[in-house]
Amino acid sequence: xxxxxxxxxxxxxxxxxxxxxxxxxxxxxxxxxxxxxxxxxxxxxxxxxxxxxxxxxxxxxxxxxxxxxxxxxxxxxxxxxxxxxxxxxxxxxxxxxxxxxxxxxxxxxxxxxxxxxxxxxxxxxxxxxxxxxxxxxxxxxxxxxxxxxxxxxxxxxxxxxxxxxxxxxxxxxxxxxxxxxxxxxxxxxxxxxxxxxxxxxxxxxxxxxxxxxxxxxxxxxxxxxxxxxxxxxxxxxxxxxxxxxxxxxxxxxxxxxxxxxxxxxxxxxxxxxxxxxxxxxxxxxxxxxxxxxxxxxxxxxxxxxxxxxxxxxxxxxxxxxxxxxxxxxxxxxxxxxxxxxxxxxxxxxxxxxxxxxxxxxxxxxxxxxxxxxxxxxxxxxxxxxxxxxxxxxxxxxxxxxxxxxxxxxxxxxxxxxxxxxxxxxxxxxxxxxxxxxxxxxxxxxxxxxxxxxxxxxxxxxxxxxxxxxxxxxxxxxxxxxxxxxxxxxxxxxxxxxxxxxxxxxxxxxxxxxxxxxxxxxxxxxxxxxxxxxxxxxxxxxxxxxxxxxxxxxxxxxxxxxxxxxxxxxxxxxxxx
Amino acid sequence: xxxxxxxxxxxxxxxxxxxxxxxxxxxxxxxxxxxxxxxxxxxxxxxxxxxxxxxxxxxxxxxxxxxxxxxxxxxxxxxxxxxxxxxxxxxxxxxxxxxxxxxxxxxxxxxxxxxxxxxxxxxxxxxxxxxxxxxxxxxxxxxxxxxxxxxxxxxxxx
Ligand SMILES: Cc1ncc(C[n+]2csc(CCOP(=O)(O)OP(=O)(O)O)c2C)c(N)n1
Ligand SMILES: [Mg+2]
Numbered sequence: 001x002x003x004x005x006x007x008x009x010x011x012x013x014x015x016x017x018x019x020x021x022x023x024x025x026x027x028x029x030x031x032x033x034x035x036x037x038x039x040x041x042x043x044x045x046x047x048x049x050x051x052x053x054x055x056x057x058x059x060x061x062x063x064x065x066x067x068x069x070x071x072x073x074x075x076x077x078x079x080x081x082x083x084x085x086x087x088x089x090x091x092x093x094x095x096x097x098x099x100x101x102x103x104x105x106x107x108x109x110x111x112x113x114x115x116x117x118x119x120x121x122x123x124x125x126x127x128x129x130x131x132x133x134x135x136x137x138x139x140x141x142x143x144x145x146x147x148x149x150x151x152x153x154x155x156x157x158x159x160x161x162x163x164x165x166x167x168x169x170x171x172x173x174x175x176x177x178x179x180x181x182x183x184x185x186x187x188x189x190x191x192x193x194x195x196x197x198x199x200x201x202x203x204x205x206x207x208x209x210x211x212x213x214x215x216x217x218x219x220x221x222x223x224x225x226x227x228x229x230x231x232x233x234x235x236x237x238x239x240x241x242x243x244x245x246x247x248x249x250x251x252x253x254x255x256x257x258x259x260x261x262x263x264x265x266x267x268x269x270x271x272x273x274x275x276x277x278x279x280x281x282x283x284x285x286x287x288x289x290x291x292x293x294x295x296x297x298x299x300x301x302x303x304x305x306x307x308x309x310x311x312x313x314x315x316x317x318x319x320x321x322x323x324x325x326x327x328x329x330x331x332x333x334x335x336x337x338x339x340x341x342x343x344x345x346x347x348x349x350x351x352x353x354x355x356x357x358x359x360x361x362x363x364x365x366x367x368x369x370x371x372x373x374x375x376x377x378x379x380x381x382x383x384x385x386x387x388x389x390x391x392x393x394x395x396x397x398x399x400x401x402x403x404x405x406x407x408x409x410x411x412x413x414x415x416x417x418x419x420x421x422x423x424x425x426x427x428x429x430x431x432x433x434x435x436x437x438x439x440x441x442x443x444x445x446x447x448x449x450x451x452x453x454x455x456x457x458x459x460x461x462x463x464x465x466x467x468x469x470x471x472x473x474x475x476x477x478x479x480x481x482x483x484x485x486x487x488x489x490x491x492x493x494x495x496x497x498x499x500x501x502x503x504x505x506x507x508x509x510x511x512x513x514x515x516x517x518x519x520x521x522x523x524x525x526x527x528x529x530x531x532x533x534x535x536x537x538x539x540x541x542x543x544x545x546x547x548x549x550x551x552x553x554x555x556x557x558x559x560x561x562x563x564x565x566x567x568x569x570x571x572x573x574x575x576x
Numbered sequence: 577x578x579x580x581x582x583x584x585x586x587x588x589x590x591x592x593x594x595x596x597x598x599x600x601x602x603x604x605x606x607x608x609x610x611x612x613x614x615x616x617x618x619x620x621x622x623x624x625x626x627x628x629x630x631x632x633x634x635x636x637x638x639x640x641x642x643x644x645x646x647x648x649x650x651x652x653x654x655x656x657x658x659x660x661x662x663x664x665x666x667x668x669x670x671x672x673x674x675x676x677x678x679x680x681x682x683x684x685x686x687x688x689x690x691x692x693x694x695x696x697x698x699x700x701x702x703x704x705x706x707x708x709x710x711x712x713x714x715x716x717x718x719x720x721x722x723x724x725x726x727x728x729x730x731x732x733x734x
Contacts, residue, residue: 130594131601135644155644189647313638316631
């Protein structure tokens with residue numbers, strides 16, 4: 001973006017704010033005005049090169065920024081007023097923190113002189129967000145504004161990404177000073193290690209060559225590091241099967257024979273079996289989350305464990321590993337490729353075992369002519385988009401089925417709230433992704449519970465003519481909670497049946513000015529998916545009235561060993 | 577095991593809070609924390625006393641390092657170091673005990689900082705062990721109030 005102002009020019013805080021965003025190449029701001037930001041919105045009125053998207057709730061802004069960031073790899077930018085505007089962003093910030101998404105949230109603040117006085121619309125947002133941000137700042141002087149914004153973007157995007165909050169008091173935004181743009185930033189307390197240690201890489205290469213039953217366990221770090229290419233080469237060249245976390249899906253093409261799909265609580269039988277039986281586990285950009293490991297002392301007990309992550313705190317946190325390698329995952333994989341010997345152990349027997357497991361318990365569901373299954377909808381969307389859509393989910397059963405039945409072919413293709421598990425994330429995240437990605441369809445699978453949590457953003461999608469394809473997986477249940485109630489809580493279906501209270505979603509969407517379709521069997525679903533994918537004038541909601549009491553399997557009960565997988569509802573067998 | 581961790585942080589509003597909040601958010605034990613400026617006014621030194629096995633202490637060190645405001649984190653327990661704590665204590669004073677109290681102050685190389693008709697305020701400096709012992713010894717004379725600084729520690733020079 002072209003700079004509009006030159007250094008040395010006298011500008012007020014609001015003008016400095018936009019000039020900094022310009023220099024950070026910001027395309028979109030997801031925002032909502034208010035008292036503390038009046039000066040900023042005054043300046044914004046004449047800003048033409050940055051697009052401000054008016055959301056309908058500040059939480060929506062944060063998830064949109066996150067959807068934009070995850071789909072593009074660029075930082076998402078949020079602008080909200082002080083007090084309630086700022087506190088409304090808390091869930092979205094926490095979500096971005098847990099999923100390591102680069103995001104900068106600008107909050108207005110009451111005038112400096114009133115801070116601490118319980119002033120009107122004052123909230124200590126720096127204090128509130130301290131444990132859920134990578135870092136945060138209160139700008140006390142207009143002279144500090146430009147450097148602080150520079151640092152905020154640098155911190156949000158460098159090393160392990162994360163959200164950064166910049167709190168800007170009203171008087172700072174009005175005060176003036178000569179504009180200075182620091183070309184470089186130096187933060188002495190922040191020096192992430194990018195380069196992996198050579199000796200460790202040599203050791204790892206040796207171990208990989210010697211392993212008879214190696215397994216790559218890949219997380220979102222590979223996608224952040226833009227290392228899918230290196231991953232593909234390593235896996236294919238040396239015949240190493242790849243299992244991915246929720247955030248790692250797409251790092252390796254889902255239709256490749258070496259792709260094992262997702263591991264963990266709702267992972268595939270064969271991926272979890274492979275974890276149980278591998279002699280070498282190579283964790284790349286993943287953090288041994290409890291949804292992945294289940295009971296830690298029963299996790300990959302036979303394996304020598306190599307762990308690469310850019311964040312040293314992830315290493316030896318949940319699981320003790322044998323060979324920790326701190327550094328950027330792209331550097332890790334590229335250096336490994338250089339160090340790998342030509343000859344490795346044969347993996348034929350190992351791959352044959354995996355094939356056996358794959359055949360033994362495939363992911364399956366039944367198609368019936370007058371009942372619609374979520375799995376069918378997802379699989380059909382996967383087929384019709386050839387696995388090339390940007391797929392966004394909300395949280396619940398539909399989210400887990402998406403990991404099982406959508407075949408992810410590319411990195412940055414799944415956008416889903418993993419760490420925090422935030423219902424209400426999906427709709428705004430999908431809208432944000434659609435601002436970032438114009439050459440691939442953006443598809444949302446959303447539960448009927450979660451859809452209502454940020455339904456107001458349908459307005460944003462409609463007025464911005466954002467072509468998101470919303471597949472409302474309507475089982476009229478808080479399905480995932482219902483599933484736990486059935487399995488572990490004596491079938492006490494306490495407050496999870498939404499059938500009586502749900503609105504008519506077709507009418508609701510239409511009231512927002514949104515195109516709406518309905519499907520309740522495989523035939524109508526196929527047709528509706530086709531029309532929805534063809535419709536690009538704006539958002540479209542497909543109310544998929546799916547079978548109500550289906551459950552997601554396989555499932556590892558919380559805290560259980562992954563070998564104690566439930567495979568089906570009626571006669572829960574465990575793995576052997 | 578007990579560990580003394582020395583942390584150089586940006587002398588900036590919020591730094592202490594970030595460190596303390598990290599300890600509570602992650603459930604780490606925090607026995608004492610003290611902070612003061614260093615020879616460089618932009619940098620403060622924090623001395624933290626914590627407990628945990630090796631795995632926990634390694635996490636503590638890494639999590640401290642991960643905070644943007646921390647510049648350097650050292651586990652002093654793993655190297656030669658000196659540690660000191662300051663104790664201020666007001667004791668009851670009477671004709672009968674006066675003599676013994678003065679003798680004990682000498683034993684602990686303490687100092688009298690204030691003396692009144694019925695009370696005496698003393699200071700003792702030393703290792704946390706010595707401070708604990710002195711508190712035990714003075715207890716029978718009647719402690720009216722006491723304050724401990726928490727440990728400060730530093731790496732031994734060459
Ligand atoms: C904000 C928030 N509140 C509560 C939950 C707990 N929760 C997890 S899944 C779920 C049910 C989701 O229901 P729905 O959106 O209909 O999706 P389904 O599971 O039916 O596919 C709930 C309540 C959550 N994850 N997030
Ligand atoms: Mg539901």
